[in-house]
Amino acid sequence: MGQNKSGMGNMPNTSDLPVHQESAKYHQGSTPDLEVPPLPEGMTLDEVFNYAESDPPSHFPDPVPDDQLFGFVRFDQFEYRVTDDDAPVT
Numbered sequence: 001m002g003q004n005k006s007g008m009g010n011m012p013n014t015s016d017l018p019v020h021q022e023s024a025k026y027h028q029g030s031t032p033d034l035e036v037p038p039l040p041e042g043m044t045l046d047e048v049f050n051y052a053e054s055d056p057p058s059h060f061p062d063p064v065p066d067d068q069l070f071g072f073v074r075f076d077q078f079e080y081r082v083t084d085d086d087a088p089v090t
Contacts, residue, residue: 018026039048
């Protein structure tokens with residue numbers, strides 16, 4: 001992936017799009033007109049549920065074991081020196 005100086009190499013140009021406030025004003029009070037959730041074309045809701053319950057295809061990689069807990073301990077030694085007037089030196 002190529003990057004230019006600012007590190008924003010292959011980013012799309014969004015200069016012609018409205019800023020967040022303008023977009024929010026335009027969509028204020030509107031809701032998506034979805035009476036039925038969108039489904040993959042040619043599948044019924046029951047088929048989607050059955051597909052979701054099934055095992056992943058054999059070409060999918062194994063899941064990443066992200067449920068492992070790791071503990072870290074850091075031991076540090078602080079050393080203080082006392083001057084003649086009993087004030088610590090940092």
